[in-house]
Amino acid sequence: MKLNPPILTNLRVVLVRTRNPLNIGAVARAMSNFGFSQLRLVNPYERAFREARSAVGASEILAAAQEYKTIADAVADCGLVIGATAVGGREVQHPLKRLEEAAEVARAQTCGVALLFGSEKVGLSNDDLSYCHWLLRIPTTRDHRSMNLGQAVAICLYELVRQPGPISEPRQAETATATKLERMTAVLTEALHACGYMTDEATRTTEEKTRRLIRRLNLSSADAELLLGMLRHISRKFG
Amino acid sequence: MKLNPPILTNLRVVLVRTRNPLNIGAVARAMSNFGFSQLRLVNPYERAFREARSAVGASEILAAAQEYKTIADAVADCGLVIGATAVGGREVQHPLKRLEEAAEVARAQTCGVALLFGSEKVGLSNDDLSYCHWLLRIPTTRDHRSMNLGQAVAICLYELVRQPGPISEPRQAETATATKLERMTAVLTEALHACGYMTDEATRTTEEKTRRLIRRLNLSSADAELLLGMLRHISRKFG
Numbered sequence: 001m002k003l004n005p006p007i008l009t010n011l012r013v014v015l016v017r018t019r020n021p022l023n024i025g026a027v028a029r030a031m032s033n034f035g036f037s038q039l040r041l042v043n044p045y046e047r048a049f050r051e052a053r054s055a056v057g058a059s060e061i062l063a064a065a066q067e068y069k070t071i072a073d074a075v076a077d078c079g080l081v082i083g084a085t086a087v088g089g090r091e092v093q094h095p096l097k098r099l100e101e102a103a104e105v106a107r108a109q110t111c112g113v114a115l116l117f118g119s120e121k122v123g124l125s126n127d128d129l130s131y132c133h134w135l136l137r138i139p140t141t142r143d144h145r146s147m148n149l150g151q152a153v154a155i156c157l158y159e160l161v162r163q164p165g166p167i168s169e170p171r172q173a174e175t176a177t178a179t180k181l182e183r184m185t186a187v188l189t190e191a192l193h194a195c196g197y198m199t200d201e202a203t204r205t206t207e208e209k210t211r212r213l214i215r216r217l218n219l220s221s222a223d224a225e226l227l228l229g230m231l232r233h234i235s236r237k238f239g
Numbered sequence: 240m241k242l243n244p245p246i247l248t249n250l251r252v253v254l255v256r257t258r259n260p261l262n263i264g265a266v267a268r269a270m271s272n273f274g275f276s277q278l279r280l281v282n283p284y285e286r287a288f289r290e291a292r293s294a295v296g297a298s299e300i301l302a303a304a305q306e307y308k309t310i311a312d313a314v315a316d317c318g319l320v321i322g323a324t325a326v327g328g329r330e331v332q333h334p335l336k337r338l339e340e341a342a343e344v345a346r347a348q349t350c351g352v353a354l355l356f357g358s359e360k361v362g363l364s365n366d367d368l369s370y371c372h373w374l375l376r377i378p379t380t381r382d383h384r385s386m387n388l389g390q391a392v393a394i395c396l397y398e399l400v401r402q403p404g405p406i407s408e409p410r411q412a413e414t415a416t417a418t419k420l421e422r423m424t425a426v427l428t429e430a431l432h433a434c435g436y437m438t439d440e441a442t443r444t445t446e447e448k449t450r451r452l453i454r455r456l457n458l459s460s461a462d463a464e465l466l467l468g469m470l471r472h473i474s475r476k477f478g
Contacts, residue, residue, distance in 0.1 A: 022261070030390050032383040100401065139401065144271040147393075151269050154390035155397045162339065162378065188469070195476035197469055213465055217456045226452060230427070230436055234473055237434035 004035070007107045007160055012038045013153065014074050016128055017119040019044075021051035026150025027117075028052070028061040034157040039065040040074045040114075071116070071131045079111030083124050083132035084152060086145040095134040102136040103159040115156060120149050176224035184224060185211045187231040194238035243274070246346045246399055251277045252392065253313050255367055256358040258283075260290035265389025266356075267291070267300040273396040278304040279313045279353075310355070310370045311421050318350030318414035320454070322363050322371035323391060325384040332451065334373040341375040342398040350414050354395060359388050366443075369450035370417070372457065415463035423463060424450045426470040433477035 013031060018024055018041065028039060039061050041049060053062050068074035075081045082102060083094070097105065106113050116132060118124035129135070138147060138155055147155075189207050192198045198206045219227070252270060257263055257280065267278060278300050280288060292301050307313035314320045321341060322333070336344065345352050355371060357363035368374070377386060377394055386394075428446050431437050437445045458466070 026387050026390060029383075029387050033377075033379040033386050033390075035380040035383075138272075138397070140272040141274040144268075144274075147272050148265050148268050148389065150387065151265060151272075151390055151393035154387070155394055158377070158394045158397070191473055192469055195472045197472035209465070210469075213462060216462060217458075219456075223452060223455060226448070230431055233434045233436040234430055237477065 005107060005161065005163075006110065007113065008035050008037075010109055010111065010113050011036055011106070011160065012040050012075070012078060012112060012114045013157075014040045014042060014071070014114050014116045015044065015149075016042045016071065016116060016124060017044065018117075018149070019048055019120055020149075021048040021055065023120060023149040024048060024052035025055050025062070027153045028059050028065070030150065030154035030157050031061050032059050033154075034161050036157060037061055037064070040068060041065055042068045042071050042074045071128055075114040075116075075131060077112045078114040080106065080109050081114045081116065081132045082106065083116045083118075083129050083135045084156060085118075085123060085129075085135045085137060086140070086147065094129060094132060097134060097136055099136055099138050099156065099159050102134075103156070103162075106160060117149060117153060174221040176219045176221045180221065180224045180228065181214050181219070182211075184228050184231065185214050187228065187235050188214070191231060191235045191238060194235070244346060244400065245349065246352065247274050247276075249348060249350065249352050250275055250345070250399065251279050251314070251317060251351060251353045252396075253279045253281060253310070253353050253355045254283065254388075255281045255310065255355055255363060256283065257356075257388065258287055258359055259388070260287040260294065262359060262388040263287060263291035264294055264301070266392045267298050267304070269389065269393035269396050270300050271298050272393075273400050275396060276300055276303070279307060280304055281307045281310055281313045310367055311417070314353040314355075314370060314417040315421075316351045317353040317417045318460075319345065319348050320353045320355065320371045320417055321345065322355045322357075322368050322374045323395060324357075324362060324368075324374045324376060325379070325386065333368060333371065334455070336373060336375055338375055338377050338395060338398050341373075342395070342401075345399060348414070350416070353417070356388060356392060366447060369447040370421075370454070372454040413460040415458045415460045419460070419463045419467065420453050420458070421450075423467050423470060424453050426467065426474050427453070430470060430474045430477060433474070 013027060013036065015024065015027060024044065031037065031039060044067065116124060116128065118128060138152060140147060189210050192206065252266060252275065254263065254266060263283065270276065270278060283306065288306065355363060355367065357367060377391060379386060428449050431445065
């Protein structure tokens with residue numbers, strides 16, 4: 001059994017002055033997609049928060065979300081506070097990490113980690129940023145830096161749990177044996193003869209070509225069986 | 240100067256039967272955030288597409304988005320077609336790659352790459368999936384797999400451009416386009432009909448099965464041509 005990474009319990013997603021209930025809902029949904037649970041809101045627009053909570057299918061995460069008057073209160077129990085930013089000129093006074101590096105540092109913490117997102121219109125203010133140890137930047141293009149809030153949060157959470165290590169689901173399928181491939185070659189060759197694709201003088205070359213082609217297909221055992229069944233039907237029809 | 244990675248021009252984001260104009264807008268926004276430009280819509284809800292296009296600040300990407308009647312048309316110029324899925328039981332017949340691995344393979348292509356996203360309610364149907372070479376899964380938690388469409392697209396695009404530099408050898412052989420694969424599917428289906436492999440009531444399932452089989456073969460352009468030639472000969476004989 002695999003243990004949950006500590007970041008899942010350590011992280012607090014902190015939304016500052018969020019205006020749009022749909023964004024609050026989208027943030028909560030991404031959190032549940034990736035296994036996070038602590039959502040905190042600093043001065044959300046009252047109506048936005050109310051609407052988000054009462055939306056159909058609103059999650060436990062929204063029901064348990066905490067509201068705070070100030071950033072200081074919202075991050076009080078955190079040992080690391082990170083501000084997410086699209087980075088214009090003004091924030092350069094803060095150290096800046098690319099998302100991948102930021103996630104690596106965040107995962108290594110044993111304390112509470114706050115990840116702050118500003119309002120849709122203006123992001124985090126200089127005052128908000130002053131509570132942050134450093135800033136995180138999602139590597140967007142230079143010309144279109146400003147991201148949708150729900151999408152920015154989703155990408156950050158994905159990067160936080162994206163596990164290095166084995167990344168592909170193991171290939172289940174058994175590969176076809178040479179015997180089966182040779183049987184396919186024979187049936188296909190026969191059909192090609194019957195339909196006039198092979199002229200007599202070129203038979204040998206075409207047979208070789210067919211044999212090589214069938215190997216290149218890299219068939220699983222099941223697929224070879226399927227194709228063989230089809231070819232047999234076709235071949236039988238030719239008599 | 241760093242050259243743009245080829246995936247930025249190779250990728251087509253294909254939205255199938257999208258219902259919500261906000262989602263279409265969010266997808267376009269994420270595309271511009273990460274430098275992609277080709278958006279294609281298959282049978283979007285008319286009103287959704289219209290609203291998305293007329294929204295304040297609608298991007299050039301939306302203005303240039305192409306509309307298609309079928310998936311076959313939308314992916315015709317692509318050599319690799321990937322379906323994004325939350326993966327329930329039903330799609331296990333397709334090879335499945337985790338997002339990271341999927342992105343690596345997609346980046347290595349020199350051909351057009353289509354990335355398909357289904358409707359908000361039901362995702363991609365089995366018929367939709369039969370046009371895909373393989374499926375991609377975002378590593379969500381087991382209990383909350385279903386993602387918001389705009390967030391799912393944003394995460395995929397982020398992962399596609401996250402890596403600096405080329406990380407794997409480009410594939411030598413040019414892969415067969417979806418048009419060619421679809422032609423093969425049609426000719427094989429026809430032959431299977433003619434020889435009695437398909438019973439009338441099972442036609443649709445067999446057609447889907449055939450379509451999936453042909454995608455799994457992972458054919459080069461030259462091999463597809465060769466096989467198509469064979470199948471045409473066989474089919475003509477039945478005609």
